[in-house]
């Protein structure tokens with residue numbers, strides 16, 4: 241296939257304005273010996289990876305939407321893991337930079353639903369039988385993000401049991417302290433009373449909200465000048481959970497408009513399951529403290 245911008249069959253005609261600009265700018269045009277854009281970005285691998293299974297036109301949208309989401313999730317995990325390390329090492333300015341980026345990525349994924357929502361129920365019905373039992377429920381990067389944000393649940397490890405390398409990755413996130421666990425440990429290091437049950441615990445257990453932890457955050461929020469960076473951390477956690485809630489909401493709404501109340505290919509009730517996930521609260525005391533202020 242000839243790209244119209246690289247069609248040189250017309251070379252004898254007088255050069256266009258853009259051709260003149262490219263020549264005058266001395267842009268490099270020969271990449272036979274040098275690394276090019278596509279080489280650096282491994283575009284051959286990435287752009288080879290869209291393999292529709294159905295004859296449906298819209299399957300390309302479905303694949304690209306999920307692949308781009310997984311790429312953004314890859315970056316989120318990269319940032320989130322480093323941010324948790326920064327909080328653990330008392331490097332708050334570095335953590336803030338990364339957490340702000342994670343929230344912006346999440347916001348971007350919220351807007352990405354607009355593209356997928358252009359797919360109608362009949363369009364998706366043409367693809368769905370080809371998906372078999374695969375489902376976003378089995379996204380290992382998504383599960384690592386949930387675990388890093390503290391939504392721990394051993395059952396979510398099972399879909400990865402057949403792949404030891406992947407299981408290892410998800411298990412590491414499952415066993416590690418979450419972003420919120422590290423935030424509470426930091427409050428304790430700053431001399432704010434946090435119960436030992438929340439600074440040393442079995443990190444694989446689901447987080448339990450506690451009145452004393454709300455009191456710890458209230459100490460920060462009632463004295464922002466004294467604890468400016470912890471106050472900023474609290475607000476960055478709020479931004480992140482806010483964006484995550486929007487993502488979950490757009491997911492369930494998009495699913496309802498596309499498959500209604502059908503069961504999910506992953507085996508759950510579908511919309512009923514996703515609605516239950518809307519009730520998950522990642523950083524509970526960060527929200528409840530607001531009633532006391």
Ligand code: HEM
Pocket residue numbers: 305306309310356364374375376377378379382491494495498499503504505506507508509510511513514517
């Ligand atoms: C037409 C589009 C979509 C439909 C109909 C759909 C449907 C569903 C359903 C029914 C579930 C529940 C699990 C199951 O039983 O299958 C689910 C879970 C999930 N989906 Fe989607 N989904 C869509 C698009 C997406 C996109 C674009 C992503 C982004 C990567 C995504 C990521 C996930 C994740 C991560 C879960 C697990 C959620 C959790 O466990 O809390 N889905 N989806």
Ligand SMILES: N[C@@H](CC(=O)c1ccccc1NC=O)C(=O)O
Pocket residue numbers: 306368371374375376377499503504505506
């Ligand atoms: N759970 C979806 C299927 C689905 O959405 C899906 C299937 C394969 C790869 C990604 C998917 N997206 C999110 O769940 C359904 O029940 O139609």
